[in-house]
Structure formats: C-alpha cells, structure tokens
Amino acid sequence: MFIEPSLAGGRRGWIEVICGSMFSGKTEELIRRLKRARIANLKVEIFKPVVDTRYDEGSIVSHDENKIVSTPIENSQQILLLAQEVDVVGIDEAQFFDAELPNVCDQLALRGIRVIVAGLDMDYTGKPFGQIPFMLAKADYITKLHAICVRCGNIANYSFRKSAETETLLLGEKDLYEPLCRHCYYEEKIKK
Numbered sequence: 001m002f003i004e005p006s007l008a009g010g011r012r013g014w015i016e017v018i019c020g021s022m023f024s025g026k027t028e029e030l031i032r033r034l035k036r037a038r039i040a041n042l043k044v045e046i047f048k049p050v051v052d053t054r055y056d057e058g059s060i061v062s063h064d065e066n067k068i069v070s071t072p073i074e075n076s077q078q079i080l081l082l083a084q085e086v087d088v089v090g091i092d093e094a095q096f097f098d099a100e101l102p103n104v105c106d107q108l109a110l111r112g113i114r115v116i117v118a119g120l121d122m123d124y125t126g127k128p129f130g131q132i133p134f135m136l137a138k139a140d141y142i143t144k145l146h147a148i149c150v151r152c153g154n155i156a157n158y159s160f161r162k163s164a165e166t167e168t169l170l171l172g173e174k175d176l177y178e179p180l181c182r183h184c185y186y187e188e189k190i191k192k
C-alpha cells in the first residue's frame, strides 16, 4: 500500500502515478489518497477530462460506486488556472488528456503541489495510452495495479475490447471491456 511521503523539511511538490488496466482499482486508490489528504486538512482539487461522461458529470466514480466531487475540464492547461492555493491535485482518466499534461504536472509540482495522476497505461490494443507513458517517466512515485482476469483468475494487466470498434476513445464498462491476463488477452486477440 502506498504511504504518503513525509512533508518534514519544507514544502516540496511531487508527482504520483497510479496506472493499470480497467477494473484494477485506479479510481478507488486515487479516491483513498485524496480522502486521506483531506483528513490531513490539506486543500484538494480534483479534475477529470470532460469527455468522461460515465456515471456522473461532476464526480469521479469507481466501478464500486465510491465517489468524490471533481471538476470536468476541456484541457490540461485549465488545471494551472483552477489549482490556485491548493496542496494536492488529483487527476483521473489522465489517458484522455492532451500532450501538455506532463508539463502541467511538472509546473504544479514545482509550485509545491502533490500531484496524483490515475490512468490506463495501455489501450485496448495493448499500446501505451496517451500521455501516461510520459507521466510514468516524470513520476516520483509509481503504483501499478492489476485487476483479476475474468477468464482464468490470474492478475490482469490488459483491457480487452469485446466489440469490433477500432477508435481509441470508446467509453464503456463491462458491456465493452474485460480485464484479462497476458495469456488470455493474446488468446482472444488471435480469435478476432
């Protein structure tokens, strides 16, 4: 389990990245860290891309319906304007943000802000997703989570798309995606 670094020795910003497949617990872990920051009386702001309209427009919501209020934004630069006087910034579904995201997170960390970014590390084809690989390169702390493979029960790091659509951005849940281990993922891919 991730334990917050000590703030002793003055205020220093840093970047945490939580990555993994769908259903691996990224949103739950993000919410857990943000709630603990609030318990510590830190000022927290939470952002998600406006394209993610699943569940609730004004909150981030986990697959188990654990939720926390967030601000939907069009682009990553808006975070710089909206995150004034805050101690902690949380960003969910970060794979959907634009190419400025790593730079924005660097600037926030330089302001002394703790930045916690959660997102899918791979898209449905198994390729690195959006800015997440760049965020992993910049991160001070990385947590990779795993779901459970719905075919064999091993740990899953792939998000298998069940439908034939080929666009990268396709919002969905269990209707469209299932978490699979490497072995089961490639077995399914061959069948397609």
Ligand SMILES: Nc1ncnc2c1ncn2[C@@H]1O[C@H](COP(=O)(O)OP(=O)(O)O)[C@@H](O)[C@H]1O
Pocket: 020, 021, 022, 023, 024, 025, 026, 027, 028, 029, 061, 062, 063, 064, 146, 147, 148, 149, 150, 179
């Ligand atoms: N195959 C699965 N493996 C693990 N968790 C699953 C699975 N299917 C459903 N879940 C549920 O999803 C929850 C994680 O949801 P969430 O934090 O929203 O994940 P993520 O943001 O990574 O998609 C788990 O606590 C569990 O209750």
Ligand SMILES: Cc1cn([C@H]2C[C@H](O)[C@@H](COP(=O)(O)O)O2)c(=O)[nH]c1=O
Pocket: 021, 022, 023, 026, 027, 054, 119, 120, 122, 123, 124, 125, 159, 168, 169, 170, 171, 172, 173, 177
């Ligand atoms: C793999 C993959 C996923 N998506 C979409 C599907 C969901 O709406 C989100 C991921 O949500 P989660 O909190 O990680 O479960 O992303 C996509 O658009 N394209 C993909 O390749």
Ligand SMILES: [Zn+2]
Pocket: 149, 150, 151, 152, 153, 154, 180, 181, 182, 183, 184, 185
């Ligand atoms: Zn499997």
